Amino acid sequence: MNYRSPRGTHDIFGINALGMSLLEQKSKEIFKKYGFEEIRTPIFEDASLFMRSIGQATDIVEKEMYVFEDRKGRKLALRPEGTASLVRACIEHRMDISNPAGKFFYSGEMFRYERPQAGRYRQFHQIGAEYYGNSSPAADAEVIVLAQDLLAAVGIDKINVHIxxxxxxxxxxxxxxxxIKYFSSAQGLCDDCARRLKNNPLRLLxxxxxxxxxxxxxxxxxxxxxxxKDNFNSVKSLLKSVDCVYTVDEKLVRGLDYYTRTVFEIRSDSTSSQDALAAGGRYDNLVEELGGHDTPAMGFALGSERVMLAAQSVGLFNNFKDSEKIFIAIADQELFNGAFAFAVKIVRNGLSFNKDISVFGPINGKSLTNQLKYADKIQASKTIVFAKTEFENGKVLIKNMKDKTQIEAVINEL
Ligand SMILES: [Zn+2]
Ligand SMILES: [Zn+2]
Structure with missing residues (x-):
């Protein structure tokens, strides 16, 4: 039997893994500048935490959650988003009291049973932040601008901010x-809308x-x-003060029950997808509803896979410079230990002419020809060859893999 990754999941490797790491690294730098600190929560929680916070009449809770029982019959769910977990953690560790103006960010896997399509997976990654204890519209504007900066950091600057x-x-x-009154008289509502009319009429918008x-x-x-009204006007003028161009979008309601006042979405201007790259909003009642102190809150999350798609379409990796690949080869088997020790030494210290290197080899038991073929295959730019005659004089050969020229070099000077 040949195994495949489960439907809606994907393996991230090669250029995509590089991109994901780059996005995570850039976002950490930006979060730090804005004064947000990292928090990591479990991948699963009590299922009821999500049902209560996200809302019963939402797509996530109705159709998309991975709910399961553990061996003791506890009803758990894989997290479909980050906010509920962060609020739970914030209350559990009394951060709503000890750190009333807490700023936190997170990054990790989320799970939703959705129909897979481009940029949309059942296991996907989000990077997000929550800002607690500040009811000022400045917190709303700060979070929106922060999300915009994260996208700009990976080259996505053609965006539309909807608020x-x-x-x-x-x-x-x-x-x-x-x-409810308006839609009750409407004819031909789709099944979802007909069902939600009473519980969540905003979703019909x-x-x-x-x-x-x-x-x-x-x-x-x-x-x-x-x-x-005052609050919304302040958010808008604060955004203007930092040249954030936005559109007021009356249809923007977000899918979750806990939002109050400001909600926003950032969409790409260069891809046709209407899926938001980043989205969030204020949720001033959730902390108290889940058992904490009355704590206003504002947050957002971005979908890493969607952001990667958009970043690639604007050439995220056009200027990407990989480390120089160095291959260590041996012409004589008895030099293997010396070559191995040299490889570890340059992994740790770099070479005198380049500190930014990735080191491959030496490989035991292969002819020099085969080793050089391997060096070509991994696209090494240089191969450092350990050969008996040169080694006895404290030297190695450095082969340029592009033009096939080679020079002698003193080992201790490398
Ligand atoms: Zn509908
Ligand atoms: Zn009001």
Whole structure:
């Protein structure tokens, strides 16, 4: 039997692994500059944590979660997103009290049972951040700009920032009622919309099937209370102050129940996909709802696979410079130990003429011809050959693999 990776999962190697590492490394640098610290949470949690936080009437909880029982019958779920886990950790370690203005970032695998397509997997990677304890619109603007900077760091600068305000517990209930009333008279809603009408009417606004069927749909902007209106205006003027170009998008509701006030999505301008590269929003009630102190919060996540696709389409790796590959060969088998010790030495210290190298070889029991073939195969730029006559004089041969010229060099000077 030939095994394959399970449907919707993928092995990341070669240029994609390089890209993922680059994205993670760049994002860590940027998080550090913005004062965010790393947190790593388990890949699985109590299933009820996600059901309560994300919401029962959401795609994730209804259709996409990997829920399982462990051997003691505990109902667990592979994490479908990062926010719920971070809030859980924040409360469990009393960070909502000890570190009221905590800024955290995370990076890792998420799991959703979705139909696989380009950039969309059942096991995928997200990089995200949560900013606790700051209800100021400045926190919203900071998180949006941070997400924009992360994308720019891997060459994605042609983007569209979509923002919207979903209101608060004061003004949203009235908007919900208005929507329920409006959509109740609508004909031919898709199954999802018909089912969600009562529990999650906001989701009907971004339904891909029913979009365009309705005219004069009520708009949240007209229902925001004064506090929410001021808040949204401040977010917009702060974004303007740092030259962040945005579009106010009334249809942007995000799929999750916990959002309040600002929500945002960043989409690529150079790919046709409408999938967001990064998205997030404010969730001022979730920490308290999950048993913590009243702690306002703002966060976002980006989908690493989608970001990689977009980054490759704008030539992320055009200027990528790999380390110089050096192959160590032996012309005489008895020189193997000396060559091995030399290889480890240059792995640790680099060569005098280049510190940025990757070292391959020596390989035991192969003819020199075969070793050189191998060096060509891995695209080594130079092969350092240990041969008896030269070695006895403290020297090696350095073969340039491109033009096939070779020079002698003193081992201790390399
Ligand atoms: Zn409000
Ligand atoms: Zn629909």
């Amino acid at each position: 919207n305000s979903l209101g608060c517990e004061k003004c949203r209930p009235f908007f919900r009622k208005t929507l 971004d339904c891909k099937i029913d979009a365009g069927k309705f005219i004069e749909v009520p708009q949240m902007a007209n229902y925001l209370c004064d506090g929410c």
